[in-house]
Amino acid sequence: MHELSLCEGVLQILEEQSGIQGFVRVNRVCLEIGALAGVEPEAMRFHFDAVTRGTLAEGAILEIVVVPAQAWCLPCGEKVSIRQYFDACPQCGSHQLQVIRGEELRVQQLEVE
Numbered sequence: 406m407h408e409l410s411l412c413e414g415v416l417q418i419l420e421e422q423s424g425i426q427g428f429v430r431v432n433r434v435c436l437e438i439g440a441l442a443g444v445e446p447e448a449m450r451f452h453f454d455a456v457t458r459g460t461l462a463e464g465a466i467l468e469i470v471v472v473p474a475q476a477w478c479l480p481c482g483e484k485v486s487i488r489q490y491f492d493a494c495p496q497c498g499s500h501q502l503q504v505i506r507g508e509e510l511r512v513q514q515l516e517v518e
């Protein structure tokens with residue numbers, strides 16, 4: 406049900422933005438989701454369709470861009486790319502990593518009327 410609450414959150418953002426920007430319909434939503442957010446794009450689309458029914462975003466196309474995760478490696482002293490939590494540093498093999506990117510979910514782009 407993780408995706409369901411995320412979709413409700415997205416709809417809330419859209420409704421707020423429609424008030425601020427004055428649009429009445431959303432045709433396309435591009436979402437940026439961090440690779441570590443644990444979100445299934447297919448489940449997102451499914452819930453998005455259900456949640457937006459009867460709203461300003463009914464029938465809108467949901468595009469999902471998965472953003473690669475990054476962590477800070479303490480031994481290397483630099484940023485490295487990781488695929489999932491508890492991955493080792495690809496350079497030195499250390500597990501002393503601090504995740505700095507990859508958990509976010511944000512609306513990157515909207516196509517509205």
Ligand SMILES: [Zn+2]
Nearest residue numbers: 478481494497
């Ligand atoms: Zn390292």
